[in-house]
Amino acid sequence: MKIKIPNPFNFQSRKTFIPQVKANPPGEELILDFENVSSLDSAALGMLLMAREQTKSTSSKVSFINCNDSIKQILEVAQFHMLFKIS
Amino acid sequence: MSIKLEQLPEQYRLGHKYIDGQHEILFQLFKELSEYCKDSNYDLDLSIILLSLKTYVDTHFRYEEQLMESSGYGDVAAHKIEHSSLEKQVVERIEHFSTLNSNDELMAFALDMKGFLLNWLLEHISVTDRKFCKSLV
Numbered sequence: 001m002k003i004k005i006p007n008p009f010n011f012q013s014r015k016t017f018i019p020q021v022k023a024n025p026p027g028e029e030l031i032l033d034f035e036n037v038s039s040l041d042s043a044a045l046g047m048l049l050m051a052r053e054q055t056k057s058t059s060s061k062v063s064f065i066n067c068n069d070s071i072k073q074i075l076e077v078a079q080f081h082m083l084f085k086i087s
Numbered sequence: 088m089s090i091k092l093e094q095l096p097e098q099y100r101l102g103h104k105y106i107d108g109q110h111e112i113l114f115q116l117f118k119e120l121s122e123y124c125k126d127s128n129y130d131l132d133l134s135i136i137l138l139s140l141k142t143y144v145d146t147h148f149r150y151e152e153q154l155m156e157s158s159g160y161g162d163v164a165a166h167k168i169e170h171s172s173l174e175k176q177v178v179e180r181i182e183h184f185s186t187l188n189s190n191d192e193l194m195a196f197a198l199d200m201k202g203f204l205l206n207w208l209l210e211h212i213s214v215t216d217r218k219f220c221k222s223l224v
Contacts, residue, residue, distance in 0.1 A: 018130045041091055042108075046115040049139040050131055057135070073088035077108040079150050083142065 002031040009034075011043035021051045026058035035066035045078050052083060061085070094118055099212045101220040105154075109147040110212060116140045120201040124194060133193055137184060137200065141177050144204075148174065151219070160222055169215055173207055 090108035
């Protein structure tokens with residue numbers, strides 16, 4: 001399943017993001033598309049960690065696509081490349 | 088590009104972009120635990136929040152340990168002992184969590200876990216991490 005991440009990605013995005021993550025079919029890769037994202041805060045980073053655990057509980061994996069250089073830098077500071085497939 | 092520091096209190100900021108940013112994310116996860124404690128109908132299970140915290144504590148500790156080794160930090164062994172002590176305690180507590188059933192028990196556990204982790208981390212940042220970050224200057 002693919003989710004288009006909203007911009008900005010922050011605590012306000014939670015109401016739509018968490019139900020979308022929970023709706024990912026068991027065993028199916030969850031692809032998070034960052035094409036429109038130019039900013040994300042620590043609440044968003046926390047949500048991504050929780051999305052990872054939520055999908056892991058249904059034997060799925062999470063990957064990020066279309067991350068721009070700024071987003072990649074933030075993910076690198078957070079060491080998320082150790083936890084997610086990022087492109 | 089840095090992670091904007093919103094949850095990490097001023098006095099616990101160490102001036103290292105990566106370490107402060109990762110601490111900020113841990114504080115954000117503590118906030119999730121607090122929100123869960125306020126609302127038992129929270130949109131995520133407590134287990135998801137706890138596992139996210141455990142995963143990220145491990146990730147953050149590995150980052151710090153690699154940085155200590157690559158920078159030739161003298162107190163790396165002692166710092167690693169502190170990390171592994173916390174990781175062991177977190178695993179034990181999560182094992183205990185899996186035996187809980189009632190909502191009251193889960194709430195009490197969440198509050199206790201938040202207090203335990205927050206106090207541990209604040210002490211660790213104030214003394215051990217601060218000492219390491221000073222060595223990098």
